[in-house]
Amino acid sequence: MTHVLDEAIALTPVGSxxxxxxAQTHPAxxxxxxxxxxxxxxxxxxxxxxxxxxxxxxxxLTINFVAPIAYGEWDLHLDPVRTNRTNQHWVFSIRQEGVTVATGSAVFAVIRDTWADVEAAPPEAVPAAEVEPTDFLDFIAWAKNYDKRFLVGGIVDGETADDSTSTLWVRDQPERPIDFPSLASMADCFFPRIFLRHGVYMPAGTISMTTYFHATAEELAAHGTDHVLATARGSRFGHGHFDQFAELWSGETLLATTHQLVYYKDPKVPA
Amino acid sequence: MTHVLDEAIALTPVGSxxxxxxAQTHPAxxxxxxxxxxxxxxxxxxxxxxxxxxxxxxxxLTINFVAPIAYGEWDLHLDPVRTNRTNQHWVFSIRQEGVTVATGSAVFAVIRDTWADVEAAPPEAVPAAEVEPTDFLDFIAWAKNYDKRFLVGGIVDGETADDSTSTLWVRDQPERPIDFPSLASMADCFFPRIFLRHGVYMPAGTISMTTYFHATAEELAAHGTDHVLATARGSRFGHGHFDQFAELWSGETLLATTHQLVYYKDPKVPA
Incomplete structure (x- = not known):
């Protein structure tokens, strides 16, 4: 049986x-x-x-969300700009009915064995098995495809907060061995930090997102279907946008770091 | 007299x-x-x-360094992909003799007054006046255009380090009121973090860099020619690349957050 994520990321070449x-948007x-x-x-x-x-x-990977993506088919246009000895640069766009709705760039690289060190440290966390899973609001369909166990900064509860940090155990639901596509998706598993600051859902959406994949395919294979420890925080909120910096961990191995710039509507609350 | 930075960033439209x-590379x-x-x-x-x-x-701004940029003229190709009500998406490429040497994307936005908070905190630092300026090696020409006063993680001294953090006071030299171009440049003022870990200069170069400009033009005008407090750190080193996350501060105002992915040659030192 095909996993729902594999259904959602399926693509077919257009002609030769x-x-x-x-691709096609997936209702799930x-x-x-x-x-x-x-x-x-x-x-x-x-x-x-x-x-x-x-x-x-x-x-x-950097992806810019240029215009709303409508439910239905979309075309991914790939341009392999340059292949160097150890890396390869791509630019891409996503188009619907001739209109560009997303742009971006990506770098791929050959895995080379070099001196290595994970300098950052994962956040402290009790094991996933000791944390209750929570759900987002029912109308946020995508979140149902993740088992989410919040350690801090959990779901919106009506309380304002000074700290926009969320730390959670997360994995695909149903379980699925992690790979680069699922890691790319998981890098966006955090609800907008502005929700946490204000304790309410409000209009917000990612403008631009960049993910650095530190993990190798071998490390992802070793991780398998375990929960990933994910943590995110915003640095500055203002003028209708904020940034978010996040890390995704497999034990002591930093799988990815990811950054995004998010648009929000003014919540009209006292500063 | 034109400031050297303004000489370096000068552009002229090609035809109509x-x-x-x-543009033209500047020896300084x-x-x-x-x-x-x-x-x-x-x-x-x-x-x-x-x-x-x-x-x-x-x-x-995201810029990908696709191939070496040769000294001399280069052409900036701008594509205004989409203008929304409050923001505008661009893609661009840099070409030399028909070859793409850099690609990227940018978002511009109308400044809207909304709820705001700087959640991150600047690193602790004694005033710039109490710190001695240092220079990089003589052959790193660009660094001479910055007054750099390191609080931690200063210039390469032959000592290895477990922590890749650099924090410094930095401003253009000669002094120049900060603006968006100079802030974009300053966001790259950190030498590669791998130098600090190994205590030596070694081949390394930025592959991709993203800067989020939190500052408004008004905030930059208020900052003027003062030193900016800049701090950078790497999270994970391995397989010939590492990431760097940095912040640029004006007092309690976070001017920019910036991330880059950097290539390095294996230093061939024991892990």
Missing amino acids: DSRVFR YANMVGPFGGITAATVIHGLQQHPDVLGEPLS | DSRVFR YANMVGPFGGITAATVIHGLQQHPDVLGEPLS
Whole structure:
């Protein structure tokens, strides 16, 4: 049986042109308006991996959400800009009926063995088995595809907070061995930090998102279907946008760091 | 007299096509191989600001260094993908003799007054006046255009370190009121974190860099020519690359957060 994530990230080449792949939004990954950004990022990674000229493994992905993505078909246009000895640069766009709705760039790289160190440290956390899973509001479809166990900064509860940190155990639901597409999606598993600061749901959406994939395919295979420890925080909120910096951990192994810039409507609350 | 940074970021439209601007590398901002990435980012921001259709102020910039940029002329190709009510999405490429040497995307936005908070805190630092300026090696030309006063993680001294953090006071030299191009450049003022870990200079270069501009033009004007407090750290080193996360502060105001992915050659030292 095909996992719902694999259904959602499926692409087919358009004609004989290896530069264009057709995808389709999946109702299971719907967000409040349009598809969940994480699944779109995952589909881009999956498309790049399918390209006949791809070199190595994903190293970085930037995706800009330019206009609302409508439910239905979309086309991924891939441009392999340059292949160097150890890395490869791509630019891409997502189009619907001729209109560009997302743009971005990606770097793939050959895995080289070098001096290495994980300098950052994972947040402290009791084991996933000791934390109760929680759900987001019923109308946030995509969140149902994740088992989410919050250690701090859990679901919106009507209370304002000074700290926008969320730390949670997260994995695909049903369980699925982690890979680059699912990691790309998980990097967007945090609800907008502004919800936490104000204790309420409010209009907000990612403008631009960048993920650096530190993990190798081998490390992801070793991780398997375990929960990932994910933590996110915003640095500055103002003028209708904020940033979010997040880390995704497998034990002591930092799988990915990811950053996004998020739009929000003024909550009209006292400063 | 024109400031050296303004000389370095100068662009002229190519013909009557507002989508192409010609720039030229400046010897004062040379790096070990090719121009300093920060000045290239600054020139892109400057080019976008000059475009007749530009909306608002810079909000985010991603630049991918695809191939070495040769000293001499380069062309900036700008594509205004979409203008929404409050933001505007751009993609761009940098070409030399028909070859793409850099790609990227940018978001500009109209400044809206909303609820706001700076959640992060600046690093502790004694005043800039109490710290001695230091210089990088003589052959790193660009660094001479910055007054750099390190609080931690200063210049490479032959000692290895477990912590890749650098915190410094930095400003243009000679003094110049800060603006978006100079902030974009300053966001790249940190030498590669791998130097600090190994205590030696070694081949390394930025692959991809993203800056989120939290500051408004008004805040930058208020900052003027003062030193900016800048801090950077890497999270994970391995397989020939590492990430860097940095913040640029004006007092309690977070001007920018910036992330980059950096390539390095294996230092061939025991792990």
